[in-house]
Amino acid sequence: GEDVEQSLFLSVREGDSSVINCTYTDSSSTYLYWYKQEPGAGLQLLTYIFSNMDMKQDQRLTVLLNKKDKHLSLRIADTQTGDSAIYFCAEKSGGSYIPTFGRGTSLIVHP
Amino acid sequence: DAGVIQSPRHEVTEMGQEVTLRCKPISGHDYLFWYRQTMMRGLELLIYFNNNVPIDDSGMPEDRFSAKMPNASFSTLKIQPSEPRDSAVYFCASSLDRVHEQYFGPGTRLTVT
16 A cells, blocks of 8 residues: 655754655645644644646745655754654545555654 | 644543543544553554544454444444553544545553552
């Protein structure tokens, strides 16, 4: 079946940029999402990108999609301590009702 | 809208007891999903509903788990009898349709001792 892979941890210094990477296997993926989970809370949609796009920027967030390599990344500019959370990558094909989630990447921001 | 509402937020129970988790989706959303999150297995989809009808329950771990959606604004996930390995955070999510993203509730942290 479809698979979504992410590294489990990323540690960055406050003020630096963070890049969280994700790879997926489903070549028919149409929608790709980034969710953020803060401690004790549910997943919250951060941003999404359609498969016919290469890049999407939203304030400090930049999403890059390499469809050929099935690679998705989330760049957070000027990372702050409030960005510390678990970030989930998810993909969904047009014919599917439900997304496939990765295991999540714990982003740790230190002073 | 208040978002997806789940209750209780925390539940501690003894092995063998029945546990009922509750969810109120966002009004107007046609899809409702139940997930389980653990450190070992990540986020697992248990079951989802479309217009109150269960569509896919292949993720339900065993017969001890059951889910219902009696109306568009309420769903329950029941575990009977509960076991320590059921300890996890259970999330409910809803979406407008198959295209739009899911909105997650805050989760119920279940501890079975």
